[in-house]
Amino acid sequence: MNIKLKIWRQPDAKSNGRFETYPLNDVSSDMSFLEMLDYLNNNLIKEGQQPVAFEHDCREGICGSCGMYISGRPHGPQHKTTTCELRMREFKDGDTITVEPWRASAFPVIKDLIVERSAFDKIMQSGGFISVNAGAAQDANSILVKKKNADEAFDSATCLGCGACVAACKNSSAMLFIAAKVTHLALFPQGQTEAELRVKTMVAKMDELGFGGCTNTRACEAECPKGISISNIAKLNREFFVAKLKE
Amino acid sequence: MSKLNSKIPDGPLVDKWTKHKTALKLVNPANKSKLDIIVIGTGLGGSSSASTLGELGYNVKVFSYQDSPRRAHSVAAQGGINAAKNYKNDNDSIYRLFYDMIKGGDFRAREANVYRAAEVSNLVIDHYTALGVPFARDYGGTIDNRSFGGVQVSRTFYAKGQTGQQCLVGAYSALTRQIKAGTVTMYPRRDLLDIVVVDGKARGIITRNLVTGEIERHSAHAVVLATGGYGTIYYLSTLALNSNASAAWKAHRKGALFANPSFVQIHPTSIPVMNSYQSKLTLMSESLRNDGRVWVPKQAKDPRKPNDIPEEERDYYLERRYPAFGNLVPRDVASRAAKERCDAGFGVGPTGLSVYLDFRDAIKKKGKKVIESSYGNLFDMYEKISGESPLETPMRIYPAGHYTMGGLWVDYNLMTTIPGLFAVGESNFSDHGANRLGASSLMQCSGDGYFILPYTITDYLADDIKTPRIQTNIPEFEKTEADVKERIKRLLSINGKETATSFHKRLGKIMWDYCGMVRNEEGLKKALVLIKELEEEFWKNLKVTGTDSELNQELEKAGRVADFFELGKLLCMDALNRKESCGAHFREESQTETGEAKRDDDNYSFVAAWEFKGEGQEPELHKEELKFEFVKLQERSYK
Numbered sequence A: 001m002n003i004k005l006k007i008w009r010q011p012d013a014k015s016n017g018r019f020e021t022y023p024l025n026d027v028s029s030d031m032s033f034l035e036m037l038d039y040l041n042n043n044l045i046k047e048g049q050q051p052v053a054f055e056h057d058c059r060e061g062i063c064g065s066c067g068m069y070i071s072g073r074p075h076g077p078q079h080k081t082t083t084c085e086l087r088m089r090e091f092k093d094g095d096t097i098t099v100e101p102w103r104a105s106a107f108p109v110i111k112d113l114i115v116e117r118s119a120f121d122k123i124m125q126s127g128g129f130i131s132v133n134a135g136a137a138q139d140a141n142s143i144l145v146k147k148k149n150a151d152e153a154f155d156s157a158t159c160l161g162c163g164a165c166v167a168a169c170k171n172s173s174a175m176l177f178i179a180a181k182v183t184h185l186a187l188f189p190q191g192q193t194e195a196e197l198r199v200k201t202m203v204a205k206m207d208e209l210g211f212g213g214c215t216n217t218r219a220c221e222a223e224c225p226k227g228i229s230i231s232n233i234a235k236l237n238r239e240f241f242v243a244k245l246k247e
Numbered sequence B: 001m002s003k004l005n006s007k008i009p010d011g012p013l014v015d016k017w018t019k020h021k022t023a024l025k026l027v028n029p030a031n032k033s034k035l036d037i038i039v040i041g042t043g044l045g046g047s048s049s050a051s052t053l054g055e056l057g058y059n060v061k062v063f064s065y066q067d068s069p070r071r072a073h074s075v076a077a078q079g080g081i082n083a084a085k086n087y088k089n090d091n092d093s094i095y096r097l098f099y100d101m102i103k104g105g106d107f108r109a110r111e112a113n114v115y116r117a118a119e120v121s122n123l124v125i126d127h128y129t130a131l132g133v134p135f136a137r138d139y140g141g142t143i144d145n146r147s148f149g150g151v152q153v154s155r156t157f158y159a160k161g162q163t164g165q166q167c168l169v170g171a172y173s174a175l176t177r178q179i180k181a182g183t184v185t186m187y188p189r190r191d192l193l194d195i196v197v198v199d200g201k202a203r204g205i206i207t208r209n210l211v212t213g214e215i216e217r218h219s220a221h222a223v224v225l226a227t228g229g230y231g232t233i234y235y236l237s238t239l240a241l242n243s244n245a246s247a248a249w250k251a252h253r254k255g256a257l258f259a260n261p262s263f264v265q266i267h268p269t270s271i272p273v274m275n276s277y278q279s280k281l282t283l284m285s286e287s288l289r290n291d292g293r294v295w296v297p298k299q300a301k302d303p304r305k306p307n308d309i310p311e312e313e314r315d316y317y318l319e320r321r322y323p324a325f326g327n328l329v330p331r332d333v334a335s336r337a338a339k340e341r342c343d344a345g346f347g348v349g350p351t352g353l354s355v356y357l358d359f360r361d362a363i364k365k366k367g368k369k370v371i372e373s374s375y376g377n378l379f380d381m382y383e384k385i386s387g388e389s390p391l392e393t394p395m396r397i398y399p400a401g402h403y404t405m406g407g408l409w410v411d412y413n414l415m416t417t418i419p420g421l422f423a424v425g426e427s428n429f430s431d432h433g434a435n436r437l438g439a440s441s442l443m444q445c446s447g448d449g450y451f452i453l454p455y456t457i458t459d460y461l462a463d464d465i466k467t468p469r470i471q472t473n474i475p476e477f478e479k480t481e482a483d484v485k486e487r488i489k490r491l492l493s494i495n496g497k498e499t500a501t502s503f504h505k506r507l508g509k510i511m512w513d514y515c516g517m518v519r520n521e522e523g524l525k526k527a528l529v530l531i532k533e534l535e536e537e538f539w540k541n542l543k544v545t546g547t548d549s550e551l552n553q554e555l556e557k558a559g560r561v562a563d564f565f566e567l568g569k570l571l572c573m574d575a576l577n578r579k580e581s582c583g584a585h586f587r588e589e590s591q592t593e594t595g596e597a598k599r600d601d602d603n604y605s606f607v608a609a610w611e612f613k614g615e616g617q618e619p620e621l622h623k624e625e626l627k628f629e630f631v632k633l634q635e636r637s638y639k
């Protein structure tokens, strides 16, 4: 098929960016979206132009590196799919596809489609862990966890840290990302001792780093490639409330 | 005197590590903070090392080329992580785990190292659980285990098909805690471009800041490589695209011996190539072979759809050749058998390079629901890529490069032949012999980093407590930095016509054709010539766009491909030298009458450790004899 791409080009963080249009012919429907970009880049390099910079690594939907707006939606049109998992089968001959980086002030653009997401790491550093040193643990089976809790904790822990939730939110809130971590750790007995501190410091860090507040528009849940449920945010609010009460 | 002193402690197998630990020197807490350690890599090997060294009070600096430690390739591991807990009461033990690994590795690994890996495996599971890794559980609240990779006990801990992700999230959280505590400093988006050796010891690294292009110097009292495997040398593989060999290769050029480079595991069940721009082969977990049956049509190039081919016209070749193990034969055996059928013209799909993995009978027997609940996420993944549902049509699979057992040679203390340079995880060669058993890599990476390296590196550093911080303005840093810059300049100045990716693809094809699943003398010799020619062409006709002082992904790739050429030659040389078949290394000249691998213990029971002798020079082979004191060597038979 033949398509037209409108891609955000920006040489570095300091320069202004703009859209460039590239027609691309003979795209195979078996290609992944990123392979289509490889193909475009190969053509660009041959013509002596700079290829489009984009972030990627695993190319199987697990590392959270890839992430871009595709025709107005984070990770593109397919539900519960990362950009790298998206196939060209989802598009048709003659389509115009707009590709741009995440837009959020906490995620500044570094180049073309690559943004800086270290704010997520900083939030994690503020409290997204259980404090235990190597060697201090007891036998794994001495901590009993209800199967239901373990399964729910797993669902929350599948968050990729990709940033689509922030990109999807009109307030650029990182609430779903934080809620996923708080929920994951709150569901385990071993996460309880520091649960109150955790939720307070993580939320405070989010505010400090320039992410917006949550106004319940649910855009994050709709665009999250791992289907992290908004019920995590309800859980976070409960945890936060309890923590504040105990102050 | 041989360069290789493995430092394996003597005494009974079960006491070796305990005895060795007791003799290791300590460093007192006040001195630890004055000692700097560099860790490169944040996968399970790197994150575990860095967080633990931070917890101990060392001053740690960690590097990765990803933007966040959480994205290291370990995140992609699917099936699980082994431990000898015996939670299923199926008579598992540390000894059995050890034995399965030694046998699975086709008796080409060190007994002492493998035993230790099995010994610390239980501690690893305890630690991950304490960190909040959501391993699958039973209704009673205890942890569930499954059988994996054709072993007879259920010792694999798992979190659906995302065990690597879940373990890495746990390891990353512990790392993150140390970053907050200030013991660890994280340097993301950095490419290690060389190792700095001062007075014979590893004392630092040169990195490129991938955003600004700046070349940086970082010093330390010791350096730890946790940089993963080099399976991407085949271009198409199951690894993350940016995985590469450069860190290990730079260490090799600086004096670290490279062991068994040709031991590469080809995984039998990946989704086959679908288009010419394909960039990656997606793994389908081997757990699928528990219920799926592998077959090809009995008639070559059968044009019919798989579901239209009647039972008697299907060749279930694994069940036919290996009645005892059937579809559950080890990875190397399954891979070669698929290749054999496809080479003979019986392969299916548009390219003829795939075989069917069929769930029809399992669905009939157990019901769609059960099969769907076991493999749902894998089926979804397959359907997204191929557009077909394995519930309706048999999957198509083909082998793909997956894991490198070879790597930097290390002694029992995980130290390379450069004093002060350590290697953990997939980047070292130590625990998997000629073939790795499923779910034992996550276990080894974590064991190395949490429970082995922290002890052995402390022993090394105990002699360094009087050494002040290493300065970076010394001639060794200047020289190494100048070399790095010179090479970047060279790559940028060629100004030819072909991209690094295109060269990588061509190299990958040579490696796959001649140094992949099946090797022979003629092919390997031919490959050596072809690689050399292609390498020359690369240095004449490479095209890299952009400059060195900006984010430049083409420049990153070019440097990695340049190193792959050099490593590729060493792989072929190693494969050529080893005239036996063992594990994943199959030399056509060394097979039984029925086409199975034939080991030659009299002549090849050694680790082949190669020394770099300079540009254009033949590398020198050093042999570390493998002594088997506790297990009896056997033929690996799955008939």
Ligand SMILES: Cc1cc2nc3c(=O)[nH]c(=O)nc-3n(C[C@H](O)[C@H](O)[C@H](O)COP(=O)(O)OP(=O)(O)OC[C@H]3O[C@@H](n4cnc5c(N)ncnc54)[C@H](O)[C@@H]3O)c2cc1C
Residues within 6 Å of the ligand: B040, B041, B042, B043, B044, B045, B046, B063, B064, B065, B066, B072, B073, B074, B075, B076, B077, B078, B079, B080, B081, B082, B163, B164, B190, B191, B192, B193, B226, B227, B228, B229, B238, B239, B240, B243, B244, B246, B247, B283, B402, B403, B424, B425, B426, B427, B438, B439, B440, B441, B442, B443, B445
């Ligand atoms: C698809 C797949 C599934 C797998 N499933 C399983 C499984 O179920 N069970 C199992 O036990 N094993 C499995 N494995 C194998 C296992 O995942 C790996 O062997 C293991 O994760 C390697 O971990 P590591 O810490 O050694 O390196 P990696 O996780 O590969 O990390 C390498 C790190 O080094 C850094 N790095 C590398 N080079 C440089 C450089 N030059 N400069 C700066 N940084 C650098 C990277 O940024 C990264 O942080 C699987 C492998 C694949 C490919």
Ligand code: SF4
Residues within 6 Å of the ligand: A158, A159, A160, A161, A162, A163, A164, A165, A166, A176, A177, A180, A223, A224, A225, A226, A227, A228
């Ligand atoms: S919550 Fe979902 S969208 Fe947000 S970072 Fe995690 S995986 Fe990405």
Ligand code: FES
Residues within 6 Å of the ligand: A055, A056, A057, A058, A059, A060, A061, A062, A063, A064, A065, A066, A067, A082, A083, A084, A085
């Ligand atoms: S590249 Fe890893 S999730 Fe897309």
